[in-house]
Amino acid sequence: MTMAEIQLRNLSKTFDNGFRALDNLCLTVRDGEFLTVVGPSGCGKTTLLRTLAGLESPTSGEILVGDKVINHLEPKDRKMGMVFQNYALFPHLSAYDNMAFGLKARKKTKAEIQRFIQPVAQRLEIQHLLERKPNQLSGGQRQRVALGRLLAKNPSIHLLDEPLSNLDAHLRAAMRRELKILHKEYGKTTLFVTHDQTEAMTLGHRICVMKEGHIEQTGTPHEIYHEPANLFVAGFFGSPPINLVAGKVGKSSNNQSYFEGLGTALAIPDEVPPPPVGNLTLGIHAEDIEVATNTEVETGQVFELCIETIDDLGEAKIIHTKCGEAKISVRAEYHTPLKDNIIQGRFNWTKVLWFNPQTGERIP
Ligand code: ADP
Ligand code: MG
Numbered sequence: 001m002t003m004a005e006i007q008l009r010n011l012s013k014t015f016d017n018g019f020r021a022l023d024n025l026c027l028t029v030r031d032g033e034f035l036t037v038v039g040p041s042g043c044g045k046t047t048l049l050r051t052l053a054g055l056e057s058p059t060s061g062e063i064l065v066g067d068k069v070i071n072h073l074e075p076k077d078r079k080m081g082m083v084f085q086n087y088a089l090f091p092h093l094s095a096y097d098n099m100a101f102g103l104k105a106r107k108k109t110k111a112e113i114q115r116f117i118q119p120v121a122q123r124l125e126i127q128h129l130l131e132r133k134p135n136q137l138s139g140g141q142r143q144r145v146a147l148g149r150l151l152a153k154n155p156s157i158h159l160l161d162e163p164l165s166n167l168d169a170h171l172r173a174a175m176r177r178e179l180k181i182l183h184k185e186y187g188k189t190t191l192f193v194t195h196d197q198t199e200a201m202t203l204g205h206r207i208c209v210m211k212e213g214h215i216e217q218t219g220t221p222h223e224i225y226h227e228p229a230n231l232f233v234a235g236f237f238g239s240p241p242i243n244l245v246a247g248k249v250g251k252s253s254n255n256q257s258y259f260e261g262l263g264t265a266l267a268i269p270d271e272v273p274p275p276p277v278g279n280l281t282l283g284i285h286a287e288d289i290e291v292a293t294n295t296e297v298e299t300g301q302v303f304e305l306c307i308e309t310i311d312d313l314g315e316a317k318i319i320h321t322k323c324g325e326a327k328i329s330v331r332a333e334y335h336t337p338l339k340d341n342i343i344q345g346r347f348n349w350t351k352v353l354w355f356n357p358q359t360g361e362r363i364p
Helices: 047-055 096-107 110-123 139-153 169-186 197-203 220-228 233-235
Strands: 006-015 018-028 032-038 060-065 078-083 156-163 189-192 204-213 214-219 245-252 257-258 265-267 278-284 289-292 303-313 317-324 326-333 343-345 353-355
Touching: 018 032, 018 047, 018 214, 032 047, 032 245, 047 078, 047 156, 047 189, 078 139, 096 110, 096 139, 110 139, 139 169, 139 303, 169 197, 189 197, 197 220, 197 265, 204 220, 204 233, 214 220, 233 245, 233 278, 233 353, 289 326, 317 343, 326 343
Parallel strands: 032 189, 032 204, 078 156, 156 189
Antiparallel strands: 006 018, 006 060, 204 214, 245 257, 245 278, 257 265, 278 353, 289 343, 303 317, 303 343, 317 326
16 A cells, blocks of 8 residues: 555445435545546536545545545645636746745745746746746746646645636647646646546546546556447547447358448457447447458458548548438548548447447447
């Protein structure tokens, strides 16, 4: 058991009005890990961070840091520092005094405070901004001051609540990179909350996916992308979103499994484990559908897709198509010949995922 490992044991939070914002969360954040918590707005991300920081008290369950239960500890005794989505800088204080605030509260001397702030300000390249008030700073600069306040305070655990969502796309990408470098340098256990799937994927060692107060899945970006626990997780990640086809798996008289759902019966090759017979939802990412050229067409392997629109990405094309009721997106090589409005699609069967259409659970 290491010093700054966090464990949530059946953590629940019901607000006074009866709303259950966190429902029985179990999660371990390893010492020094960067874990992203992602989910749609209102799923309980901020409540989770506030509960960890001690700004809300849980209704039931335990929070452990290292091997100690910390439920009863005051926020200031939790060794946690938080950056809030709106930065929460004091408007009447200079950037320097904002950064010094937590240190003053801990009774540090002027000289000590200076020693904490100076290297952090230098690291974040905000030395020239220290005398300014928040309203004299740009969004990106406020963000750096809020980060500087966290680093100067030097807590063992970093809680970051959508710190990048107020920045423009270009700055956000740059800050993602910088946060990763900072994490390497400082090595703090970090919970980073976001509603943005790309941010969650690029930043997290692991990702915890939340929905309506529940944890749907925790895993590495690779696991989340290739082995999503259910349709919600599958649908949350990837651009374009994963293709989902409602259909039916059957077996022919010669014991060949086939999938019906794209207007034709597709033979499921023997190399892949056969899915159970019955109604199933097939999931496949856009990059795992090939455009078949006429010379290689085999019956029972291809289906016709009707092109609706094409996104030109410069290095590839995303072809958005329809096949009956199903909307299918295909990521194609840039120079794939598209002679008319119909293309022949073919699945990379080893990448096909199967879901129970009733429960949404993935069938392994
Ligand atoms: P997120 O950060 O994921 O957008 P929040 O944690 O802020 O979500 O909120 C989760 C849910 O809890 C929301 O439905 C929100 O309206 C509700 N909520 C948040 N704070 C309170 C409160 N003090 N009293 C009642 N409901 C709240
Ligand atoms: Mg929030």
